[in-house]
Amino acid sequence: MPDVSSFPDGAPCWADLNAPDLESSRRFYGAVLGWEFQDNGPEYGHYTMCLWKGKPVAALMPPPPGAEGLAPAWNVYLRTGDVDATIAKVEAGGGKIAMGPHDVPGAGRLAFAFDPQGASFGLWQPGGHEGAQLYGEPGAMCWNEVYTTAGGAADAFYAGLFPYQQRQIGGGGDFDYTVWTPEGAEREVCGRLRSTDPANELAAGGGSPFWAVYFAVADVDETAKQIAAVGGSVLHGPFDSPYGRLCVVRDPSGAAFTVMTLAR
Numbered sequence: 001m002p003d004v005s006s007f008p009d010g011a012p013c014w015a016d017l018n019a020p021d022l023e024s025s026r027r028f029y030g031a032v033l034g035w036e037f038q039d040n041g042p043e044y045g046h047y048t049m050c051l052w053k054g055k056p057v058a059a060l061m062p063p064p065p066g067a068e069g070l071a072p073a074w075n076v077y078l079r080t081g082d083v084d085a086t087i088a089k090v091e092a093g094g095g096k097i098a099m100g101p102h103d104v105p106g107a108g109r110l111a112f113a114f115d116p117q118g119a120s121f122g123l124w125q126p127g128g129h130e131g132a133q134l135y136g137e138p139g140a141m142c143w144n145e146v147y148t149t150a151g152g153a154a155d156a157f158y159a160g161l162f163p164y165q166q167r168q169i170g171g172g173g174d175f176d177y178t179v180w181t182p183e184g185a186e187r188e189v190c191g192r193l194r195s196t197d198p199a200n201e202l203a204a205g206g207g208s209p210f211w212a213v214y215f216a217v218a219d220v221d222e223t224a225k226q227i228a229a230v231g232g233s234v235l236h237g238p239f240d241s242p243y244g245r246l247c248v249v250r251d252p253s254g255a256a257f258t259v260m261t262l263a264r
Contacts, residue, residue, distance in 0.1 A: 010162030010182040011189040012144040013079040013131030016059035052139035072253035076211035077122035119209035143214035151194030220261040
């Protein structure tokens with residue numbers, strides 16, 4: 001995809017990492033994904049933009065005061081035109097609000113929530129910052145999905161937040177995967193994978209349901225080697241899929257993500 005100027009409601013539009021050691025994360029992701037970094041300073045808690053081709057594609061953030069024990073993990077944000085209205089739908093659907101809503105001056109309005117199965121996700125209402133400005137090319141986010149043990153329940157909950165069209169691409173048995181397209185959108189924006197073995201398939205989320213983030217790379221096999229060389233670890237792969245070749249990995253802090261060379 002070319003540059004991104006906006007996302008439809010319900011699309012993952014941004015991702016940031018809880019990074020207990022900001023300098024270590026900068027070294028790792030700079031080496032692996034080629035990112036440069038822009039620290040927004042102490043007034044924003046050293047929230048650090050990750051830049052590719054000079055454009056923001058993700059962010060790193062140290063744990064806020066009082067939450068130093070927060071587990072390192074990538075957070076995925078779903079775009080909404082009205083975060084307060086979406087929060088009401090979260091609660092009506094059996095989810096819980098973990099934080100917010102609150103305003104980020106000059107950027108937007110956000111909240112954090114848990115779905116009924118326990119997967120956490122962010123909600124982002126743009127107000128100056130639309131989200132990632134590149135998508136689907138090496139160095140940028142290229143996919144997101146929620147791993148869960150309750151496939152149908154997760155489909156129903158998120159369809160209650162946004163009017164997704166949800167299409168089953170697995171058989172619904174051993175491989176139960178749906179892809180979601182927001183109303184009026186031209187493409188699928190995210191998916192849902194039902195895990196039948198949480199101790200294994202959900203290992204990247206500590207055995208709990210979670211939202212996963214994928215970053216595109218030019219050569220996933222070379223990236224996997226580099227990840228291991230700079231202190232990360234390979235959890236699964238590299239392996240082929242109909243959509244490209246991918247590898248599930250962890251950074252040195254323990255945060256999981258997926259790197260993928262997209263099929264042409």
